[in-house]
Amino acid sequence: MNLRIPGPTPCPPEVLEATGRQMINHRGPEFADLLARLTSGLQTIFQTKKDVFILTTSGTGAMEAAVVNTLSPGDRVLNVSIGAFGDRFASIAETYGVDVVRMEFEWGKAADPDEIEKALAADPAIKAVLITHNETATGVTNDLETVAKVVRRFDKLLLVDAVSSLGAIPLPVDEWDVDVAVTASQKGFKVPPALAFASVSERAWKAAAEAKIPRFYLDFAKARDFRDKGQTPWTPAVSVFFGLEVALDVLLKEGIENIFARHARIGNKTREAVKSLGLQLFADERFASNTVTAVRVPESVDGPSLNKLMREEYGTVLAGGQARLAGKIFRIGHLGLVSEADIDATMDALRKALPRVGFQVPAAAS
Amino acid sequence: MNLRIPGPTPCPPEVLEATGRQMINHRGPEFADLLARLTSGLQTIFQTKKDVFILTTSGTGAMEAAVVNTLSPGDRVLNVSIGAFGDRFASIAETYGVDVVRMEFEWGKAADPDEIEKALAADPAIKAVLITHNETATGVTNDLETVAKVVRRFDKLLLVDAVSSLGAIPLPVDEWDVDVAVTASQKGFKVPPALAFASVSERAWKAAAEAKIPRFYLDFAKARDFRDKGQTPWTPAVSVFFGLEVALDVLLKEGIENIFARHARIGNKTREAVKSLGLQLFADERFASNTVTAVRVPESVDGPSLNKLMREEYGTVLAGGQARLAGKIFRIGHLGLVSEADIDATMDALRKALPRVGFQVPAAAS
Numbered sequence: 011m012n013l014r015i016p017g018p019t020p021c022p023p024e025v026l027e028a029t030g031r032q033m034i035n036h037r038g039p040e041f042a043d044l045l046a047r048l049t050s051g052l053q054t055i056f057q058t059k060k061d062v063f064i065l066t067t068s069g070t071g072a073m074e075a076a077v078v079n080t081l082s083p084g085d086r087v088l089n090v091s092i093g094a095f096g097d098r099f100a101s102i103a104e105t106y107g108v109d110v111v112r113m114e115f116e117w118g119k120a121a122d123p124d125e126i127e128k129a130l131a132a133d134p135a136i137k138a139v140l141i142t143h144n145e146t147a148t149g150v151t152n153d154l155e156t157v158a159k160v161v162r163r164f165d166k167l168l169l170v171d172a173v174s175s176l177g178a179i180p181l182p183v184d185e186w187d188v189d190v191a192v193t194a195s196q197k198g199f200k201v202p203p204a205l206a207f208a209s210v211s212e213r214a215w216k217a218a219a220e221a222k223i224p225r226f227y228l229d230f231a232k233a234r235d236f237r238d239k240g241q242t243p244w245t246p247a248v249s250v251f252f253g254l255e256v257a258l259d260v261l262l263k264e265g266i267e268n269i270f271a272r273h274a275r276i277g278n279k280t281r282e283a284v285k286s287l288g289l290q291l292f293a294d295e296r297f298a299s300n301t302v303t304a305v306r307v308p309e310s311v312d313g314p315s316l317n318k319l320m321r322e323e324y325g326t327v328l329a330g331g332q333a334r335l336a337g338k339i340f341r342i343g344h345l346g347l348v349s350e351a352d353i354d355a356t357m358d359a360l361r362k363a364l365p366r367v368g369f370q371v372p373a374a375a376s
Numbered sequence: 377m378n379l380r381i382p383g384p385t386p387c388p389p390e391v392l393e394a395t396g397r398q399m400i401n402h403r404g405p406e407f408a409d410l411l412a413r414l415t416s417g418l419q420t421i422f423q424t425k426k427d428v429f430i431l432t433t434s435g436t437g438a439m440e441a442a443v444v445n446t447l448s449p450g451d452r453v454l455n456v457s458i459g460a461f462g463d464r465f466a467s468i469a470e471t472y473g474v475d476v477v478r479m480e481f482e483w484g485k486a487a488d489p490d491e492i493e494k495a496l497a498a499d500p501a502i503k504a505v506l507i508t509h510n511e512t513a514t515g516v517t518n519d520l521e522t523v524a525k526v527v528r529r530f531d532k533l534l535l536v537d538a539v540s541s542l543g544a545i546p547l548p549v550d551e552w553d554v555d556v557a558v559t560a561s562q563k564g565f566k567v568p569p570a571l572a573f574a575s576v577s578e579r580a581w582k583a584a585a586e587a588k589i590p591r592f593y594l595d596f597a598k599a600r601d602f603r604d605k606g607q608t609p610w611t612p613a614v615s616v617f618f619g620l621e622v623a624l625d626v627l628l629k630e631g632i633e634n635i636f637a638r639h640a641r642i643g644n645k646t647r648e649a650v651k652s653l654g655l656q657l658f659a660d661e662r663f664a665s666n667t668v669t670a671v672r673v674p675e676s677v678d679g680p681s682l683n684k685l686m687r688e689e690y691g692t693v694l695a696g697g698q699a700r701l702a703g704k705i706f707r708i709g710h711l712g713l714v715s716e717a718d719i720d721a722t723m724d725a726l727r728k729a730l731p732r733v734g735f736q737v738p739a740a741a742s
Contacts, residue, residue, distance in 0.1 A: 011398075018399040018614055029615050030396025032377075033384040033568060035693045066434055066570055068610035071593045105592045196611060202399060204432060204570040204613035226471045227437045228593075244434035245562060247570035247613060248384055249395050327401045 014356050015329040016146045016174055016302035018196035018203050019346030021253065022260060029202055029253035036248055042240025044251060049237070051258035052207050055199075055266060056176065056191065058183035061210045063233040064254075066247045069173035069194035072206030074102050075228040076169045076190040080138065080214050082222035083107030087138040088129055088166075090121045090157070094147035094333040099140045099171055106223045111136065117148050117335065118304070120297035123156040130164040138167035138217075143191075144175035147332045149293045149304035149341060151179060158186040167217055173197060176207075177261065178273045178301045178345040189214040195250060198269075198301070200346040201257045204247035273300040276344050276353060283357045284342075287364065288372045292339045301345035304331070306338065310368040313337040319367060324359035380722050381695040382512045382540055382668035384562035384569050385712030387619065388626060395568055395619035402614055408606025410617060415603070417624035418573050421565075421632060422542065422557065424549035427576045429599040430620075432613045435539035435560035438572030440468050441594040442535045442556040446504065446580050448588035449473030453504040454495055454532075456487045456523070460513035460699040465506045465537055472589045477502065483514050483701065484670075486663035489522040496530040504533035504583075509557075510541035513698045515659045515670035515707060517545060524552040533583055539563060542573075543627065544639045544667045544711040555580040561616055564635075564667070566712040567623045570613035639666040642710050642719060649723045650708075653730065654738045658705045667711035670697075672704065676734040679703040685733060690725035 013020045021029070034040050045064070052062045065072055077099075081087065086109040089100035100110045113129060115121050121141065130136055139161045144151045154170065161168045170191045172181050177198025183191050189211040196203035210218075210230055218230055226232075232243040261269060277300030281291055284305050292304035307313040313330060317340055320326045329341040342356060364371050379386045387395070400406050411430070418428045431438055443465075447453065452475040455466040462480075469476045479495055481487050487507065496502055505527045510517045520536065527534045536557045538547050543564025549557050555577040562569035576584075576596055584596055592598075598609040627635060643666030647657055650671050658670035673679040679696060683706055686692045695707040708722060730737050 011400075013399060013401065015401050015403075018402065018611065020399055026396045026398060030392045032392060033379060033386055033562070034377075035379065035381050035695070036384065036569070037381075037695070038687070038693060066432070066437075067593060068432055068612070070610040071432075074593045102592050105590045107590065194611070196399070196614075202613065202615040203402070203611045204616065224471045224473065226468050227433060227440045244436040245384065245560070245569045246434070247568065247616065248562075249568040249615060249619075250570065250613065253615075321404070327404060329401070329403070 012326045012352060012355050014342050014352065015327055016341060016343035016345060019200055019343060021200050021202060022347055025201060025253045025257045028256040029249045031249070031252045033248055036245055037241055044255060045237065045240055048251065048254055048258065051262060055261060056183045056209050057185065058209050060183065061234060063208050063210065063230060063237065064242065064246065065206045065208065065228065065233065066204060066244065067206045068203060069192065069206055070098065071228065072192035072194065072208050073099055073171050075208055075230065076192050077103050077108065078106055078223040078225040078228055079230045080167055080169065080190060080217040080221050081106070081108050082220070084109055085137045086111060086133070086135045087140055088113055088126065088136050090126060090139065090141040092119060092121055092142065092148060092150055092152065093117050093145035095145055095171060096142040099142065103140060118150065118292050119294045120150050121152045121157065123153060123160050126157055127160045130160065130166065136166060138169055140169045143170050143172045143181060144179065144299050144301055146174040146302055147335065149299040149302045150297045151175065151299045154181065155186055158188060162187055167213060174301050174345065178269065180270050183209050195254060198346050199254065199257050199261065201253045202250055204250040205254060273345060276348055276350060277301070277303070279350060280342060280344050280353050283353060286374070287357065287360055303342045303344065304339045305342065307340060308369045312367065313340055316340060316363060316367045319363045320359055324363055326356055326359040378692045378718060378721050380709050380718065381693055382707060382709035382711060385566055385709060387566050387568060388713055391567060391619045391623045394622040395615045397615070397618045399614055402611055403607055410621060411603065411606055411608070414617065414620055414624065417628060421627060422549045422575050423551065424575050426549065427600060429574050429576065429596060429603065430608065430612065431572045431574065431594065431599065432570060432610065433572050434569060435558065435572055436464065437594065438558035438560065438574050439465055439537050441574055441596065442558050443469050443474065444472055444589040444591040444594055445596045446533055446535065446556060446583040446587050447472070447474050448586070450475055451503045452477060452499070452501045453506055454479055454492065454502050456492060456505065456507040458485060458487055458508060458514060458516055458518065459483050459511035461511055461537060462508045465508065469506060484516065484658050485660050486516050487518050487523065489519060489526050492523055493526045496526065496532065502532060504535055506535045509536050509538045509547060510545065510665050510667055512540040512668055513701065515665040515668045516663045517541065517665045520547065521552055524554060528553055533579060540667050540711065544635065546636050549575050561620060564712050565620065565623050565627065567619045568616055570616040571620065639711060642714055642716060643667070643669070645716060646708060646710050646719050649719060652740070653723065653726055669708045669710065670705045671708065673706060674735045678733065679706055682706060682729060682733045685729045686725055690729055692722055692725040
């Protein structure tokens with residue numbers, strides 16, 4: 011099966027093998043050694059010397075952790091959304107009583123750093139900026155480097171959903187001075203889902219010391235206290251820790267620059283191949299994501315039928331559209347464990363499937 | 377390695393093999409089928425027709441879910457604690473602004489249902505009772521059946537931490553009319569940690585509709601909405617779902633009555649063997665747990681040294697004491713994957729290790 015969704019991504023056999031290892035005591039010395047090695051490996055991938063914690067949650071749990079650890083009810087924040095996951099970040103903050111200024115950009119486009127600058131200049135009460143690095147729902151990557159510079163100039167907290175970017179496209183946490191960056195195991199890391207990772211800056215720790223939103227399971231301070239004795243506060247997803255250890259070895263052996271280059275190359279290849287099939291990209295190509303490509307479902311085609319046919323007869327699992335994009339796009343994941351051959355196989359399957367659901371592929375593409 | 381801690385428990389080879397399977401789309405039909413089968417299997421183990429949800433968190437996350445889904449800040453609750461995990465339940469509730477009446481019993485003893493009855497009679501403002509079924513920190517099982525009857529008579533919500541009991545000792549959720557029972561994958565279920573399970577009664581759903589504590593990641597209503605379309609709201613720990621499917625088959629094949637009988641038999645065997653080594657049980661034997669046995673560290677012995685020796689030279693991993701019991705007890709887990717032979721091996725190791733740390737085992741026990 012060619013699993014081409016933007017997470018969970020397929021895992022290398024050696025990662026799966028490690029995931030199947032027998033349990034150990036999560037409060038014993040073996041686990042303490044493992045936690046230290048994993049934390050150090052994650053810091054390398056995050057390109058940071060800041061604290062990085064491993065939480066047993068999905069990426070959404072880590073987004074919630076970013077909010078509840080640094081903010082208080084009534085705090086005003088600017089939430090920059092370019093899609094469903096950006097909207098989710100705002101919903102989480104609103105759930106906890108944060109006063110969210112929702113800045114929304116057209117789905118398929120990137121956020122405009124100038125607009126963010128204007129908003130911060132106009133409203134000094136804003137304490138933090140929440141933004142998605144790579145919007146999985148639309149296949150768009152924000153220019154986080156520029157946004158981070160703006161946020162830094164205004165001395166605000168910068169909380170970043172890096173779930174589908176970190177470990178696949180560049181996000182040097184220290185160089186860009188991101189306060190909290192969160193990601194999850196089942197994306198760029200090629201590890202099964204269950205774990206999320208969060209980096210926490212000194213500025214974020216200061217905010218945490220004053221943050222009044224209640225938190226227990228997701229409390230960074232508890233994670234820090236237990237990390238210092240080689241543990242997690244609560245029983246961790248031990249199997250996935252085992253998988254992560256092997257996966258980090260694989261990632262560090264490839265080297266992060268090579269990983270970024272591979273994703274850039276394959277992202278570009280995917281977009282060119284999609285266009286050569288006569289299909290339209292959903293995202294503004296200047297900001298097209300190198301981890302997931304959203305493709306407009308042609309007028310003549312029923313989106314779910316295409317995905318079903320691809321899955322059942324061509325062994326290729328694509329993602330559908332989410333929220334307002336349901337049925338309007340399909341998405342091809344190309345992050346983590348992905349090679350040129352996987353994209354060739356996907357396009358080959360699309361070339362055969364599309365005519366069967368009512369879309370004629372140009373002759374040149376056959 | 378003889379892993380004799382009260383979770384994570386060792387997992388059967390077939391569970392580990394399943395845990396190492398390749399990823400699937402968590403929003404596709406294969407996962408929907410899996411979720412339906414697992415939910416049904418869990419209902420059998422919970423002995424309930426109520427909703428049962430699978431959350432990607434530890435048991436503590438599920439305890440938090442029980443609190444945040446059913447209560448509002450300022451609600452008064454009675455928290456019945458007989459140890460560290462009972463105290464944790466209270467701390468979670470207090471974190472979220474609940475007005476917690478802390479009823480505490482001496483560690484090593486069970487809760488007295490008459491005291492609970494008196495407290496409920498004395499304070500009609502109490503809305504819910506929070507209680508640990510099996511206190512992992514002390515090796516004591518509360519008489520939950522009697523407590524549940526009391527709580528029902530006063531028509532209060534009953535929230536139960538069943539993390540180290542459910543699936544190993546009897547907890548018929550419907551018969552005892554428990555409102556929220558939470559447990560986790562790495563205990564009686566013999567599955568790696570990452571998943572927690574929560575049953576939710578109609579009474580709990582009514583409370584949830586009015587509960588004002590904010591919640592997002594742990595929201596039962598979101599879990600219900602997505603369960604109805606064969607999904608979880610957030611990316612689940614897919615590997616552990618695979619393991620759970622196999623583990624449920626194993627459990628249902630053994631049959632819950634046989635599982636309960638095995639734990640009762642092995643619990644009893646463990647206690648008798650501990651005493652025959654000249655050691656003292658920490659718990660009141662009338663309420664001794666059949667999933668974990670706490671043993672007093674003899675005066676002459678350093679607890680951590682004993683555990684270290686057992687681990688390093690006898691291949692046996694014991695748990696230490698927690699909180700105020702650190703260094704004062706050691707604990708033997710005997711839940712999930714455990715047989716008489718595992719206990720024999722543990723006692724054999726203790727018989728050899730104890731004299732080396734300064735405790736003479738009676739001749740009759742050699």
